[in-house]
Amino acid sequence: MALIDRVESPPAERTSLVQFLIARPEFGPFVLLVLEIVVFNALSPAFLSALNISNLLAFVPELGMLALGMTMLMTAGEFDLSVGSVFGFTPIVMWTLYNEGVTGLEAAFIISLLLAVLIGAVNGFMVTRLKIPSFLVTLGMLLVVRGTALYITDGFPQSRWTTDSPLLGILVGDFRIGEIRIFNSLLWFIAFSIILGYILMLSRAGNWIQAAGGNPNSARARGVRVDRTKIMLFILTAVISAWAGITSSIRVATANPNSGTGYELEVIAMVVIGGTALTGGRGTIIGTLLGVFILRVMRNGINFTDVPGLAYNIFIGGIILGMMALHSWLERRHHAGT
């Protein structure tokens, strides 16, 4: 019983590895990143100096972790504008508890992460159960969380603290590879990338995440617990944001109630540049890693050129528009061919 009795079509010509790679959504971002590095290196040898690479790698994990969480969430068809505020708020809580002598540092760390779980759960609950768009829910949450951080601290940074807790070393201790200084936060970032990449591409949970973003109604009809999946991802995003914010506060030895302001948009930009669809259903951790580096290298490299730093946003905006055009072109070409 042939559903479609077409005459056997000639065997599709074997696509070469090169063609395969070019068709990947990550290919465009990859080329762009290489191009950036080549150009900045040509403009200034200091760009690839050990010091500058150390600086670049110190900051990448912090925004990068937010981008990882956002990738998972956006693949499921939602996004979270409150990540930057959680990034700023949770270290404030941790250090305030510790400095006021309420708890030890480890307990304060756990309490901060649990607060992030609560924030994520409230976001997820309001989006899935009350059916309010994630734009509105997480915008509201951004204001509540940022406002709380400012209220607790009266707007002043938390700084002087002394502790011999091993937590600091575990989260952000540093070591050297040759002349390059590496923070442990980079190792955590790599570990998170591998774990989340595995979940998204190879696990059953990943199939559910993609289905939840691609066609939630039919996913639901197949027994996929769409709402639960989304709530878990909101929690994941909030917790990883807290982890990143605490990491950052330890590295710079200050917890500023305003830190992380504006990160949400930069992070969403990183994720979509990498090829994850804003509308859900399709996500790539490798693309996000490329997107993170594209924007960080741009921001860092521009210091080595004659372009005034204020022009940075022009380039970022240009990259976003260019990459979106490329992704949509690839998408259409892909469909036209079949």
Added chain:
Amino acid sequence: MMINELVRMHHINKYFGRVQALNDVSLSVRKQEIVGLLGDNGAGKSTLIKILSGALRADSGEITMHGKRVDIRNTTDAIKMGIETIYQDSALVPQLSIARNIFLGREPTRMFDLMDQQKMNDVASKLLKQVGISKNIPPTTPVSALSGGERQAVSIARALYFESELIILDEPTNNLGVEETQGVLRFVRNARDTGHSCILIAHNIYHVFQVVDRIVVLRRGKTVADDIDPKKTTIEAVEHVITGMSL
């Protein structure tokens, strides 16, 4: 209970506001029976089968399977009971591959929630052949890259693999080409031999005549015929039953 009865809907009523879409409708399907459900636009066909597939709930009436009363609260319940529904705009996730769609919600896993993609792809390849996709489409192809008929084939493959007892097809041939339509009809005709029962809704009476064992006709939410044998009647006669004009 009839011998060999698979499912029966008893005295179903359904209102949408003040519109009564179904008025005391009963419908039964035997094991390995292909039932054609006919009726004009708005007669209540889709509403009736949506109640059976869990997409809608009846205001009153009950459903029995194998003679036992069942409560179908949602589509997940229906699928668990072996009732699969295939719509024209198929309920697939376009971004996911054929294999991932077939197994969605019932993915085989190993340790650490790892999907057994090897198994999924192997089974999907076999199923695609079984439903007659002779073209060599890799099971890793995203559904968004498939034609309407190929998507129907994927939905059908899914119904076959999970051994659904009852496969409901609501206008499955809308917008399909001639060959793809023939493919769907051939599938329905063969479903009986593989142990499945079917409810087929189609506006093309000629298609229905080709494949079904029995025809049920709804008119304005009421059953007006439930035992028409296509071998013993003519298309014109059935058309008259559908429109309500006497011969």
